[in-house]
Amino acid sequence: xxxxxxxxxxxxxxxxxxxxxxxxxxxxxxxxxxxxxxxxxxxxxxxxxxxxxxxxxxxxxxxxxxxxxxxxxxxxxxxxxxxxxxxxxxxxxxxxxxxxxxxxxxxxxxxxxxxxxxxxxxxxxxxxxxxxxxxxxxxxxxxxxxxxxxxxxxxxxxxxxxxxxxxxxxxxxxxxxxxxxxxxxxxxxxxxxxxxxxxxxxxxxxxxxxxxxx
Numbered sequence: 001x002x003x004x005x006x007x008x009x010x011x012x013x014x015x016x017x018x019x020x021x022x023x024x025x026x027x028x029x030x031x032x033x034x035x036x037x038x039x040x041x042x043x044x045x046x047x048x049x050x051x052x053x054x055x056x057x058x059x060x061x062x063x064x065x066x067x068x069x070x071x072x073x074x075x076x077x078x079x080x081x082x083x084x085x086x087x088x089x090x091x092x093x094x095x096x097x098x099x100x101x102x103x104x105x106x107x108x109x110x111x112x113x114x115x116x117x118x119x120x121x122x123x124x125x126x127x128x129x130x131x132x133x134x135x136x137x138x139x140x141x142x143x144x145x146x147x148x149x150x151x152x153x154x155x156x157x158x159x160x161x162x163x164x165x166x167x168x169x170x171x172x173x174x175x176x177x178x179x180x181x182x183x184x185x186x187x188x189x190x191x192x193x194x195x196x197x198x199x200x201x202x203x204x205x206x207x208x209x210x211x212x213x214x
Contacts (some may be wrong), residue, residue, distance in 0.1 A: 014172065015069035015074040017165050019117035026067030033060035047214050054208040061204060065197050070117025070163070072104060074172050079106065081115035085194050088113050092176035098169045100162045106169075108189055120162055169206075 034055040040049045065084040072081045079095065081088045081104065090106060091111060097107040161195040 011075055011178055013073045013075055015168055016166075017072040017074070017118055018161075019068070019071045020162055021117060021119055022067030022070070029063035029067065033057070033063065035050050047211065050214075051208065052210045054204060058204040059206050060199070061197065061201050063196070065201070069194070069197065072115045072118055074169060077176060079169060079172075081106070081113060082127055082194070083114070083116055085198055087192045087194060088115075089190045089192065091110055091185075091189075092173045093180060093185045094187065094189065095169070095173045099174070104162075104165065111189075113189070116163055118162060120160075124190050164207060 017031045033056045035052050037060075040053040040056070043049075070083050072079065074080075074092075077092055079090045079092060081090070092109060094108045096107055096109060099105045099107075100119055102119045104115040106115075115136065
């Protein structure tokens with residue numbers, strides 16, 4: 001029997017899935033913002049400096065919400081998927097299917113919920129598309145021969161991280177459904193706005209616009 005807080009995330013996470021997209025761009029963007037804001041604070045004490053600082057702060061927030069905030073976390077009875085400005089919390093017993101493409105995709109019935117922070121790397125997607133084109137042109141066999149020379153030994157092969165994410169979520173879903181033991185499925189999908197980020201974007205955005213008229 002599930003506890004009354006089965007879809008609550010106010011408990012210790014079972015698994016934190018690290019983002020697979022946006023990390024490098026996000027860190028580089030925040031470093032740029034840090035340098036810009038620091039330079040303005042110490043060297044440019046003018047209206048122009050204020051505008052640059054506010055613009056950089058707003059840009060840093062955009063980088064955070066689009067590149068670094070999105071991620072997924074599994075709790076004992078729920079999966080929480082953070083996106084840019086909205087989080088989705090799904091009871092594990094409601095999940096029917098999990099797959100990964102450009103994003104992490106979770107189906108509850110006919111409804112699909114995504115997490116943009118986890119997905120196949122662009123390199124992997126490009127490689128798959130390239131292989132598909134080779135098949136259409138009749139060069140698949142040649143492509144296999146070319147890859148064979150550099151193919152790693154079996155012990156060097158590792159499961160792709162995005163594949164691990166899917167398998168781990170499926171394991172947790174199966175375990176949660178087994179715990180039901182015939183009891184009716186409870187809980188519902190919930191959405192929550194990322195209010196701190198929304199407020200910060202509104203404040204810095206409005207402040208930057210106001211500074212343009214000073």
